[in-house]
Amino acid sequence: MKPIIRTETPQDYAAIAEVNTLAFGQENEAKLIEAIRHSDRYIPELALVAEIDNLIVGQILFSYIDLVDKETIKVLGLAPMAVRPQFQNQGIGSALVKAGLEIAAAKQEALVIVLGHPHFYSRFGFQPSVVYEIESPFPVPEDVFMAKPLTSFQEKSKGKVVYPSAFNEV
Numbered sequence: 001m002k003p004i005i006r007t008e009t010p011q012d013y014a015a016i017a018e019v020n021t022l023a024f025g026q027e028n029e030a031k032l033i034e035a036i037r038h039s040d041r042y043i044p045e046l047a048l049v050a051e052i053d054n055l056i057v058g059q060i061l062f063s064y065i066d067l068v069d070k071e072t073i074k075v076l077g078l079a080p081m082a083v084r085p086q087f088q089n090q091g092i093g094s095a096l097v098k099a100g101l102e103i104a105a106a107k108q109e110a111l112v113i114v115l116g117h118p119h120f121y122s123r124f125g126f127q128p129s130v131v132y133e134i135e136s137p138f139p140v141p142e143d144v145f146m147a148k149p150l151t152s153f154q155e156k157s158k159g160k161v162v163y164p165s166a167f168n169e170v
């Protein structure tokens with residue numbers, strides 16, 4: 001069944017936390033979402049849920065993170081995203097990523113960064129960030145730290161990614 005993709009509302013917060021806790025098997029991601037919502041990096045139009053028959057089955061959040069070179073620019077960080085376990089592998093995660101990327105492109109955002117599964121994200125055009133001379137702040141394998149340029153991407157959009165404090169609180 002095709003989900004409705006829409007922006008989150010406060011009525012969804014409990015279900016979003018539940019989906020993340022079930023999908024990740026821990027509460028860290030649900031806490032991260034709350035911390036981002038309370039920060040100045042939250043972007044309401046890029047906090048999306050997937051809904052089927054009034055049930056929240058998936059969630060994705062893009063928020064502003066920093067790309068630091070000579071100047072610091074704000075780019076999008078995709079984190080976290082989750083699909084309710086019994087609804088996984090039915091295209092819901094892909095629908096959420098595609099919807100988010102379309103909104104981000106329409107907002108003239110330059111770049112999206114994600115730390116995640118290369119097998120999943122490469123299908124949307126994410127490549128290891130090193131391809132764009134973008135450095136991860138974490139000591140992780142190169143293929144899991146990925147970037148996807150959008151139409152407003154400029155060659156000078158490179159440097160080291162710095163996550164804001166909301167990401168350190170959890």
Ligand SMILES: CC(C)(COP(=O)(O)OP(=O)(O)OC[C@H]1O[C@@H](n2cnc3c(N)ncnc32)[C@H](O)[C@@H]1OP(=O)(O)O)[C@@H](O)C(=O)NCCC(=O)NCCS
Nearest residue numbers: 023081082083088089090091092093094115116117119120
């Ligand atoms: C990752 C996740 C969001 C994908 O959502 P989904 O609705 O299952 O995704 P789709 O149905 O659109 O796509 C399924 C594809 O994702 C792949 N995938 C799902 N979980 C994966 C994982 N842990 N590692 C690698 N690939 C994964 C599947 O293998 C499948 O690939 P295929 O199409 O080649 O068979 C979902 O599985 C999930 O919530 N996982 C647990 C939490 C998590 O890992 N979140 C993402 C952090 S980066």
